[in-house]
Amino acid sequence: MRLVIARCSVDYTGRLTAHLPEATRLLMRKADGSLLVHSDGGSYKPLNWMSPPCSFQTVEPDDEQSAAGVKELWRVTQQKTGDTLTVRIFEVLSDTAHDLGIDPGLDKDGVEAHLQVLLAEQIELLGDGHTLVRREYQTPIGPVDILARDASGAAVAVEIKRRGEIAGVEQLTRYLDLMNRDPLLAPVQGVFAAQEIKPQARTLAEDRGIRCVVLDYAEMKGIESGRPRLF
Known part of the structure; x- marks a missing residue:
């Protein structure tokens, strides 16, 4: 350069x-x-x-x-x-x-893939008694981020976004429509999880019976106020 x-x-x-x-x-x-x-x-x-x-x-x-x-x-x-x-x-x-050499690129923290891993490990954040079935559960139109079951054993489909917008709610709605046609899964509840959920997206989700969950990435990593948190 x-x-x-x-x-x-x-x-x-x-x-x-x-x-x-x-x-x-x-x-x-x-x-x-x-x-x-x-x-x-x-x-x-x-x-x-x-x-x-x-x-x-x-x-x-x-x-x-x-x-x-x-x-x-x-x-x-x-x-x-x-x-x-x-x-x-x-x-x-x-x-x-200056010869800067080859740049390794930006290592992003807090992207959707990280949130998915953390939520799968801390599935109880969805509510007491929730258990993980699997990540990346395949549907005919693509994978839903997490398939879980609640305390009663009902299936729960979770779509994870860093920023929750209307497009994400529409995506989860399409997954739910297909999954609820499967007699082995139905009825399937929907959870829209994100670090931030736009008001319009929340309104649309709740109107469709989809529960919204706000994820605190720092807390999920065990960090609070910039200090490691052991318990």
Whole structure:
């Protein structure tokens, strides 16, 4: 990765036209060929950028550009669209390059797969007397996250989401419709479990006789207020 802090102006031409007047900015050129233009604000979002696949050229400024103070000119062209990002550099304040190596990627915590494992291990969170039958119970239209039985032995189908929305309720409704046609399972109750359940989703679920359960991921992991909890 090359990081250049420079006084520059930037012009984007193609499907749209945009201009950034001369100012001090961070120019980030990544190994994948992309170029991002950042200011000292706006959080993570660049002011302008060019995504790969693209070509990069350093062009000598012409006489008119040199007279205007341009020391170096970058031209980045998107290979699929032909859009062009032109950076006119008036002064370089810092120019460094770093080999970051291969990034292992983001290891997400608290995703639906983690919630499913934890709820299967702590099935009593659904209520006293609940027992696990199996995870990923197959139906003709896909697997329901957890199949359990309550204290009376009735089947319980659980759909787990990180954020519970209407689409998740509709998904569970389809599973229940099919599962309730199986005489070995029927009647099957539905439980919609999530870390957060939107009010509209809760209203729809309750209208269809589906119980909603809010999951506290930190507590399920045995962590409370940032401290390990043994009991």
